Amino acid sequence: MSPSSKKTVLVTGSTGQLGLELQDVFRNQVQFECFFLDRKQLPLDQINLIHPVLDMYQPDYIIHAGAYTAVDLAESEPLLAEKINHLASDQIAEYCAINDTKLIAISTDYVFNGQSSLPLDEDSATEPLNVYGETKLKGEQAINRLLPDGIIIRTSWVYSKYGKNFVKTMQRLLSERDQIQVISDQIGSPTYAKDLAEAIFQIIDSDKWQGGIYHYSNEGQASWYEFAVTIRDILNLQCQVLAIGSEEYPTAAQRPKYSLLDKTKIKNTFEINIPEWKSSLQKMLNEVSN
Structure with missing residues (x-):
């Protein structure tokens, strides 16, 4: 633990959307000293460097x-x-266990197979359909095994004013084209x-x-098609959005058809209020236009 009175927070993936x-x-939160590490400062593919790099910072918390x-x-x-x-x-979980460091790790709705028709809670059966989901699930299992006190937050359909994401891609396509096609048979919820x-x-x-494991996405549900139509309507664009099935847009990785997350546990445990997805989308698009 850090000797100073301030708690130290270390964030991996600092140049990603969430980072x-x-x-x-965290910028103006004086009670924390924060370190934001990108892939050069903490190359996650060089496993043998992880403990030595974390040792240099000795964080109280790792996100x-x-x-x-x-x-x-x-x-x-x-x-x-x-x-x-x-x-x-x-x-990272092993380091936290050895050094009494608190961990919040981000995971994904892609640990599920998409066969449900009800919102998925933290105890729902996992069965990833693709390599990304499989490797994220293995990461979850490693954290649970080594650090039972760690927090894992599964999220879905993440977008931000930063980086590349669905909202920014749609913004561009909707303003450039007269017509686009968007998948309508995958259901979930966007996360700002x-x-x-x-x-x-x-x-x-x-x-x-x-x-424990927690779920977090914005409230409400949508298909990618509904997500795209809402982006168009907020931006007041005229592009026609056509609904298509997943089979009409084949991708290398299979996606779950239904991965709507039940957020009851995180709301009750930490008294967190979660905004509805359309209001958050409006906020993000306002920030981008400003």
Whole structure:
């Protein structure tokens, strides 16, 4: 533990969507000293470097937001995805167990097979359909084994004003084209990374640490098609959005058809208020236009 009176927080994956939103959220919080490490400062694919790098900072908390997230590419790079999503998480959890460090690790709705028709809670059966989901699930299992007091937050359909994501891609396509096609048979909920970052801050800033798996996405449900139509309507664009089935847009990695997350546990445990997805989308698009 750090000798100073300030709690130290170390964030992995600092240049990802969530990492950058966490930088914004923690920036003016004087009770924390924060270290934001990118893939050069903490290369998650170099497993033997993880303990020595973390030792340099001796954090009180680690927010493990770094991951291999290229879902389709993972199908052809399974060993790299395994290193980053599973083995690096294993090493981080081991470090936390040895050094009495608190861990919040980010996982994914892609640990599920999409066969449910009801919102998925933390005890729902996992059965990933792709390499990304498999490697993230192995990372979860390593954390649970080595660090039962660790917190794992599964999230879905993450977007932000930072980085590449569905919202920014749609923004571009909807303004460039007269017509686009978007998948309508995959159901979940978008997650504004800023909302997730604020929830993570609230957990760390509270005295209510309780290890386990939690689900977090914005409230409500949508298909990718509905998500795209809402983006178009908020931006007041004229592009026609056509609904298509998953089979009409084949991808290297199979996606779950239904991965709506039940957020009851995180709301009750940490008294977190979760915004509805359309209101968060409106906020993000306002920030981008400003």
